[in-house]
Structure formats: C-alpha cells, structure tokens
Amino acid sequence: MDPLIIVYIVVALVAGLIAGKLVFAKNTQQKIDEAEGNAKNILKEAELKAETIRKEKELEAKERFVSLKAAHEKEVNERNRKISDSENRIKQKEQSLSQKEANADKQVKENDAIKENLNRQIELVNKKRTELEKHQEEHIRRLEKIAGLSAEEAKTQLVESLKNEAQTQAIGIQQEIIDEAKQKANKEARKIIIQTIQRTAAEQAIENSITVFNLESDEVKGQIIGREGRNIRALEAATGVDLIVDDTPEAILLSCFDPLRREIARLSLQRLVTDGRIHPARIEEVVEKTRKQIEEQVMEIGERTVIDLGIHGLHKELVRMVGRMRYRSSYGQNLLMHSRETANLCAIMAAELGLNPKLAKRAGLLHDIGKVPDEESELSHALLGAKLAEKYGENPAVVNAIAAHHDETEMQYVISPIVQACDAISGARPGARREIMQQYLQRIKDLENLATSYPGVEKAYAIQAGRELRVIVESDKVSDQDSDKLSFEIAQKIQTEMTFPGQIKVTVIREKRAVNVAR
Structure with missing residues (x-):
C-alpha cells in the first residue's frame, strides 16, 4: 500500500477521534449545566x-x-x-x-x-x-x-349471828342457782343436740351378712361348683366366704360376717365368670390379685374420707384403718358411714359449745378405730382404739375420747362426752341399725295383709318362715273354681309387689263344715 494513503488514513482516524471527543465534551458540559441547574433548584x-x-x-x-x-x-x-x-x-x-x-x-x-x-x-x-x-x-x-358486855364481846356475838344467817341464806341461794343452772343446762343441751341432728344429713343402713351374686344363666353354677365341688371348695377356702348355691334362679348367695371378705369373693367370682376359666389354681391367683386391689382401694377410701372431712396430719396406718371401716358393719350400720356421721356431729356440737371443732371431728372419726385392727386382741374396741391412736401420735384428748366413749375409762377432756353423745345419736336414730327380726315380722305381716285384701278370704297364715302362704276362704262366697283363680292372682301379686328370697307357695283352702251340738 502507498505510504501516503496510510498517512491519510491515520490522519482521518485521528480527526475522527478528535471530533468524537469534542462531541462527548459538549454533551458532558450540557449534563453538567443541567445538574447545576437542578442543584440550584433543589x-x-x-x-x-x-x-x-x-x-x-x-x-x-x-x-x-x-x-x-x-x-x-x-x-x-x-x-x-x-x-x-x-x-x-x-x-x-x-x-x-x-x-x-x-x-x-x-x-x-x-x-x-x-x-x-x-x-x-x-x-x-x-x-x-x-x-x-x-x-x-x-x-x-x-x-x-x-x-x-364489852364492845368486843358484843361485836363478836353480832358477827357470829350474822355469819350463821349469811351461811343459811347462801346455801338456799346456792341450791336455787344450781337448780336453775341444771334446768338451763338441760334445755340448752337439748337445743344443741336437736340443732346438731337437724344439720347432719345421714344415709340409711344398707349392710347385712349376705351378698347376692347375679348370674346370666343357671349353667354357670355348674362351672362354679366344678367337678365333685372342687372349684367351690377352693373359692371358699381362699376367700373365707360360704357360697350357697340353691334353687334361687340365676343367683348365688355369698354369706360371711366380714363385708371385706364378701367383697373380695364377689369381685373374684365376677372376674372368674367373665374370664370363663374356673379351676383351683386360677381361683387362688384371681383371689390374690383381688385382695391386693381391695387393699389399694382401702387406702384410697381412707385418704378420700380424711380429705372430705378436712382432717390433716393423720398417720398412714390410721388412714388405712379408716378405709377398712368401709367394709365393716355394726348392727347392720356401715362403720365408715357411722364414723363420718359421728365426726360431723362432733364438729357441729363442739362449734356450738365454743370448743375446737377440728379436734372433735378427729376424735369422732377415730372413735371406733379399734373395730378394724390388723390382729385380734383381747381388749375392747374402745381401749384398743385408744392404744392405736396413742401409738401413732394422736392428741391426748383424742386418745381419751376414744377410750372413754363406752365409759371404760374416766373422761378427762371436754370433747370426750361430746364423742360419746354423738356416737349414741348416730347409732340410735331411726333406720341407722338394722333389726333383722323386725324386717322378718314385717314381711310376714305384709304377706298376710296382701292375702286378706281379696274378697271372700277369711284368714291367712304365712308359715315355714314365709315360704308358704295358706289362705282360708269362706265356702259360701268362693267356689272351687274361684279358689284356683284366687291362688294364681295372689301368687302373681306377691311376685310383682314384694321382694322375697327363694319362692313362696300359695295354698287356698276351701271347706264346708256342718256343725251340730248335742245337749
């Protein structure tokens, strides 16, 4: 290439660069001017x-x-x-x-x-x-x-005379005050006792010596008895309860004086019947488990009772004994209910008399603690209960109240007669303690009254401890056909309106008598 052309090209390139820089410089100057204007405005x-x-x-x-x-x-x-x-x-x-x-x-x-x-x-x-x-x-x-007389002698005689007269008047006034105090005390005591009884709501007695265990069918009775009676003997030996299997439909009677044993037997029998496996080894296992469960329930019942009554600081052994009262009865009255009732009565009466209600309530709850000992003792339940209370650190007033509530020791504290009175109130109120003989007589009387309520019935006799009812009708008012109908109606009414053990046989007797007298 020609060098001159190259020179021209280079010159042209340089000229273009210079022109571009000039244009860039001009644009830059314009932007600077604009920025300065904006800055001034700002x-x-x-x-x-x-x-x-x-x-x-x-x-x-x-x-x-x-x-x-x-x-x-x-x-x-x-x-x-x-x-x-x-x-x-x-x-x-x-x-x-x-x-x-x-x-x-x-x-x-x-x-x-x-x-x-x-x-x-x-x-x-x-x-x-x-x-x-x-x-x-x-x-x-x-x-x-x-x-x-000298003045001293006259003074002595006068003082002696006045002294004798004052003593005579004082004795009369004292006797009047004592009589009036006794009247007021008796009136006030009756008032306090009545108010105490009225403020306490008590339950009726429900305890007895027999528990009825209901079955779904009579077929289970054979399993409970077992081959040659081995199951029922094992159950009686393990629980200490007599099982009575008679002709009562779909029911077995558990007989024992100890409610705790009856409860263990009832729960064990219920588990065995539910499980279906009934044999001596299984019976012993279930009874042992049930006994442990009952012991836990006893402790729980005792703790709940103490909490409900607001009693604090009671020894665990005493709490356990309080729980055992639930499964003990006295003359048909549940011992725990009796003790709770006595405790509430004591607290109310102590409050009325201005004494310590908490201490009285504690003594009322523990007054029969000697009836549920772990080991048998020759002491009476009052003295044994006082011994146990003293052993577990109870207040001396509580110990004395327990020991003296049957007058076996001298009362040394004010709450002792309160506990004795409240114990008597709880046990003596109507319905508190069951009288089996009265109930039996009432059932016999109800049977006879039911039969005599029908027209044409002359006399009715309940015999064989109430298991048979003999009805004597008037022959001129009731025919032979009416006798059959009457027997059926009386049996149906007894079945629907009365509660009775076993069965009752109704016999209607109609006879014609011809009577003459030879003279």
Missing part, C-alpha cells in the same frame, strides 16, 4: 422548606412558652393560696391558744377559790368528826354499862 426548595420549618418551630416555641408561663403562674397562685390558707390557720390557732390561755388563767383562779373553800369545809368536818367520836365513846360506855 437548594432553593431546601431553603424554602428550612425557612418554613424555622417559622413553625418559632411558633411552637412561642406557644409552649405561653403555656409554660400560664402553668407557672397557676402554680405560683396555688402556692400563694396555700400559704395564705396556712397563715389563716396559724392565726386561728394563735387566737384559739390565746383564748384557751385566758380560760386556763380564769380556771386557775376559780380552782384557788374552790380549794380555799374546801380547806375550810375540811377543817369543819374534822371538828365535827372529833366531836362525833367523843359522843360515840360516851355512847359505847353507856351501852357497855347497860348490857354488861
């Missing part, structure tokens, strides 16, 4: 805003100054008012003190005058006393001369 706007803010702040400062000034003036005025009030009170006090001082000076002057007057009166009284003593001595000498 600066002017900022100055305007700053001026506006300054004026607003000045206005706020003036307003705040005015409000502070007004508050300060108000506070100064309030202080001035208080100072003025204080000055007025001080002036009033000064005036009052001045007046009191003037009155005190006046009173002192009056007291001085009264004192002088009293001194003159005292001098006059002393003179008259001296004259009176002289006259009295003269009078005594004359009396001694007339009576032939």
Whole structure:
C-alpha cells in the first residue's frame, strides 16, 4: 500500500477521534449545566422548606412558652393560696391558744377559790368528826354499862349471828342457782343436740351378712361348683366366704360376717365368670390379685374420707384403718358411714359449745378405730382404739375420747362426752341399725295383709318362715273354681309387689263344715 494513503488514513482516524471527543465534551458540559441547574433548584426548595420549618418551630416555641408561663403562674397562685390558707390557720390557732390561755388563767383562779373553800369545809368536818367520836365513846360506855358486855364481846356475838344467817341464806341461794343452772343446762343441751341432728344429713343402713351374686344363666353354677365341688371348695377356702348355691334362679348367695371378705369373693367370682376359666389354681391367683386391689382401694377410701372431712396430719396406718371401716358393719350400720356421721356431729356440737371443732371431728372419726385392727386382741374396741391412736401420735384428748366413749375409762377432756353423745345419736336414730327380726315380722305381716285384701278370704297364715302362704276362704262366697283363680292372682301379686328370697307357695283352702251340738 502507498505510504501516503496510510498517512491519510491515520490522519482521518485521528480527526475522527478528535471530533468524537469534542462531541462527548459538549454533551458532558450540557449534563453538567443541567445538574447545576437542578442543584440550584433543589437548594432553593431546601431553603424554602428550612425557612418554613424555622417559622413553625418559632411558633411552637412561642406557644409552649405561653403555656409554660400560664402553668407557672397557676402554680405560683396555688402556692400563694396555700400559704395564705396556712397563715389563716396559724392565726386561728394563735387566737384559739390565746383564748384557751385566758380560760386556763380564769380556771386557775376559780380552782384557788374552790380549794380555799374546801380547806375550810375540811377543817369543819374534822371538828365535827372529833366531836362525833367523843359522843360515840360516851355512847359505847353507856351501852357497855347497860348490857354488861364489852364492845368486843358484843361485836363478836353480832358477827357470829350474822355469819350463821349469811351461811343459811347462801346455801338456799346456792341450791336455787344450781337448780336453775341444771334446768338451763338441760334445755340448752337439748337445743344443741336437736340443732346438731337437724344439720347432719345421714344415709340409711344398707349392710347385712349376705351378698347376692347375679348370674346370666343357671349353667354357670355348674362351672362354679366344678367337678365333685372342687372349684367351690377352693373359692371358699381362699376367700373365707360360704357360697350357697340353691334353687334361687340365676343367683348365688355369698354369706360371711366380714363385708371385706364378701367383697373380695364377689369381685373374684365376677372376674372368674367373665374370664370363663374356673379351676383351683386360677381361683387362688384371681383371689390374690383381688385382695391386693381391695387393699389399694382401702387406702384410697381412707385418704378420700380424711380429705372430705378436712382432717390433716393423720398417720398412714390410721388412714388405712379408716378405709377398712368401709367394709365393716355394726348392727347392720356401715362403720365408715357411722364414723363420718359421728365426726360431723362432733364438729357441729363442739362449734356450738365454743370448743375446737377440728379436734372433735378427729376424735369422732377415730372413735371406733379399734373395730378394724390388723390382729385380734383381747381388749375392747374402745381401749384398743385408744392404744392405736396413742401409738401413732394422736392428741391426748383424742386418745381419751376414744377410750372413754363406752365409759371404760374416766373422761378427762371436754370433747370426750361430746364423742360419746354423738356416737349414741348416730347409732340410735331411726333406720341407722338394722333389726333383722323386725324386717322378718314385717314381711310376714305384709304377706298376710296382701292375702286378706281379696274378697271372700277369711284368714291367712304365712308359715315355714314365709315360704308358704295358706289362705282360708269362706265356702259360701268362693267356689272351687274361684279358689284356683284366687291362688294364681295372689301368687302373681306377691311376685310383682314384694321382694322375697327363694319362692313362696300359695295354698287356698276351701271347706264346708256342718256343725251340730248335742245337749
């Protein structure tokens, strides 16, 4: 290539670069000018805003100054008012003190005058006393001369006479007070006892010596008896309860004087019947598990009872014995219900008499604790209960109340007669303790009354301990066909309206008698 052309090309390139730089410089200058214009506009706007803010702040400062000034003036005025009030009170006090001082000076002057007057009166009284003593001595000498006795002898006789008369009157007054106190005490005691009984809601007795275990069918009885009676013998040996399997449909009787054993036998029998596996080894296993479960329930019952009554700090062994009361009865009355009832009665009566209700409630709950010992003892339940309470750290008043509630020891504390009275109240109320003979007689009477309520019945007799009812009808009012119908109707009515063990046979007797007398 020609060097000249190359030179031209280079010159053209350089010229293009210079022209581009010039254009770039021109554009840059324009942008700078625009930026300077924007900056000036922003600066002017900022100055305007700053001026506006300054004026607003000045206005706020003036307003705040005015409000502070007004508050300060108000506070100064309030202080001035208080100072003025204080000055007025001080002036009033000064005036009052001045007046009191003037009155005190006046009173002192009056007291001085009264004192002088009293001194003159005292001098006059002393003179008259001296004259009176002289006259009295003269009078005594004359009396001694007339009576032939000295003053000391006469005084001694008079004192002795007055003493005898006072003793006689005092004895009469004392007897009247004692009689009146006895009447009031008896009246008040009856009132307290009645109020105590009325404020206690008690449950009726439900305990007896027999528990009925219901079965789904009579087929289960054979499994319970077992081959040659081995199952029933094992169950009786393990529980100590007699099982009576008779002709009572779908039921087995559990007979035992101890409710705890009956409950263990009932629960064990229920588990065995539910499980279906009934044999001696299984019976012993189930009875043992049930016994442990009952022991846990006993502790739970004792704790719940103590919590319900609000008794604290009771030893665990005593709590367990309280729980065992649930499965013990006395004359048909549940022992735990009796003890709870006695505890509530004691608390109410102690509160009425102004004594410690918590201590009385504690003694009432534990008064029959000797009836549920772990081991048999020759002591009575009252003395044994006191021994157990003393062993487990009970209050001496509680121990004495337990020991003395049947008068086996002397009562040393006030709550002891309260516990004795409440025990008697709980046991003596109607329905508390079951009388089996009365119930039996009532059932016999109900049977006979039911039969005699039918027309044409002349007499009715319940025989064989109430298992047979013989009804004698009038032959002229009831026919042979009516006798069959009457027997059926009486049996149906007994079945629907009465509760009875086993079955009752109804026999209707109709006879025609011809009676003549030879004379």
